[in-house]
Amino acid sequence: MRADSKLISLISAWGERRVVLYLILLVLTALMLTSCDSSESTTAPQATQAGQTSPGATSASTDPGETSPTEAPPDDPNLIQIKWEGSSHADTFVVSDNGKNSTCARCHAPFNFIPSMDDMPESCSTCKFEVDPPPPFTTEADWIVVECKVCHKFKRDKIEPGFAWLEIAPIEEYAEVASATELCDKCHLAEEIVGHTSVVIMGSHPGYVCTDCHDAHDTTATCSTSGCHENTFEANVPGHDEDHAMVACVTCHDGGGMEIGILEGSGTWFTFQLDGEGNMIPAASHNIVLAAPCERCHFSENPWELSDSVDTES
Numbered sequence: 001m002r003a004d005s006k007l008i009s010l011i012s013a014w015g016e017r018r019v020v021l022y023l024i025l026l027v028l029t030a031l032m033l034t035s036c037d038s039s040e041s042t043t044a045p046q047a048t049q050a051g052q053t054s055p056g057a058t059s060a061s062t063d064p065g066e067t068s069p070t071e072a073p074p075d076d077p078n079l080i081q082i083k084w085e086g087s088s089h090a091d092t093f094v095v096s097d098n099g100k101n102s103t104c105a106r107c108h109a110p111f112n113f114i115p116s117m118d119d120m121p122e123s124c125s126t127c128k129f130e131v132d133p134p135p136p137f138t139t140e141a142d143w144i145v146v147e148c149k150v151c152h153k154f155k156r157d158k159i160e161p162g163f164a165w166l167e168i169a170p171i172e173e174y175a176e177v178a179s180a181t182e183l184c185d186k187c188h189l190a191e192e193i194v195g196h197t198s199v200v201i202m203g204s205h206p207g208y209v210c211t212d213c214h215d216a217h218d219t220t221a222t223c224s225t226s227g228c229h230e231n232t233f234e235a236n237v238p239g240h241d242e243d244h245a246m247v248a249c250v251t252c253h254d255g256g257g258m259e260i261g262i263l264e265g266s267g268t269w270f271t272f273q274l275d276g277e278g279n280m281i282p283a284a285s286h287n288i289v290l291a292a293p294c295e296r297c298h299f300s301e302n303p304w305e306l307s308d309s310v311d312t313e314s
Contacts, residue, residue, distance in 0.1 A: 075161075083218035089146035100136040107187035111144040111169045119168070151183060180211040195281055197273045202287040203255045221284075223249040238310075239292060248284075252296070255289035260297060262304075269297075 084090055092108040095101050105113040114134035153160045153174055163183045167175040177183045181201070188199040201208050213228075214221040223229040229249075233240045239252060247269040251260055258271040263282055272280040294310040302308065 080217050083215065084148075087218045087220075089219060092145045093140045093143045095137070101138055102134040102136050105134075105138065107190070108146070109138070109144050110146065110150050110166055112138050112142070113169065115168055115170075179209050180216065181209040184210045194277070195275050195279070197281065197283040199286050203289045205286075205288055239294065250285040250288065252292035253288050253290070254285035255291075256285055256287035258283070258285050 093101075094104045094108050096104060101108070102114070114131065116133075117131050148154075148159050150166045151163060153162070153164045163177050163180060164174040165177050165183055165186045167173050175186075177186075184199070190196040190198060199210075201210075205212075213223075224232065232249075239247075244252075246267055248271075250271050251269045254260075254271050258273055259280060260269065261272050261280060262268065263270045270282055271285040273283040275281050297304070298306050298308055298310050300308045
């Protein structure tokens with residue numbers, strides 16, 4: 001009887017150990033399966049090549065208005081840099097007729113501009129210091145063009161997306177602006193400067209801000225590329241034909257009575273403004289209206305030898 005009892009105890013103890021081992025194996029197996037599932041769900045959407053996903057991955061539906069994942073988004077820093085490098089803001093070196101450019105630097109090279117004491121904030125005058133007059137001429141090698149910091153604040157070496165005007169660069173004094181137009185006006189309301197014209201939006205575009213038509217970083221603007229009038233040459237509208245392919249929209253649709261002529265070197269018909277000395281300065285009209293009277297160019301004895309009448313019915 002003792003032997004039998006001892007044998008029964010051994011069998012019972014072994015059975016308990018088997019149960020424990022079995023439970024441990026179950027737990028380990030479950031953990032392994034969970035790890036595999038997690039790994040598969042993490043790696044499936046990753047791209048194997050540009051524009052491709054790994055086998056078995058399911059592409060999410062894309063809204064027509066969304067940017068394609070293979071295209072650079074509009075706020076891609078690299079794309080912005082490329083746009084800016086081709087813009088007029090990246091090529092602002094100028095010299096006035098008297099061989100100076102210190103005054104021009106206020107807008108053309110804000111980092112080079114040295115303000116007078118009258119331009120400095122009142123808080124600066126409390127220190128009783130004087131500002132030396134700027135050199136009359138800055139070389140092109142030392143000229144700093146209109147960079148990101150002129151229109152955007154920097155915080156921890158990162159550009160903040162909001163608008164701000166670098167009013168006094170030496171002390172990094174910014175002026176707050178409420179809109180893109182208010183920012184642009186800091187330089188583009190300058191009709192008191194010889195050879196410069198102010199940009200005032202009038203006519204058929206009330207309430208527009210500059211960036212409604214202009215790309216903010218390459219500064220270009222045409223009626224077709226801005227997304228408003230893409231099919232003007234396909235609408236059978238008189239004047240929108242091959243004969244007018246070299247005529248800018250503002251030439252016919254200017255509502256401000258600007259002068260009309262041909263841009264030297266390009267052959268494009270454009271709008272011009274007279275400066276104080278009677279010189280014709282190319283300037284895009286921002287007073288755009290729907291009416292475009294043909295007789296503005298096609299009149300008797302016009303200087304361009306155009307026909308003196310137009311058949312608008314054909």
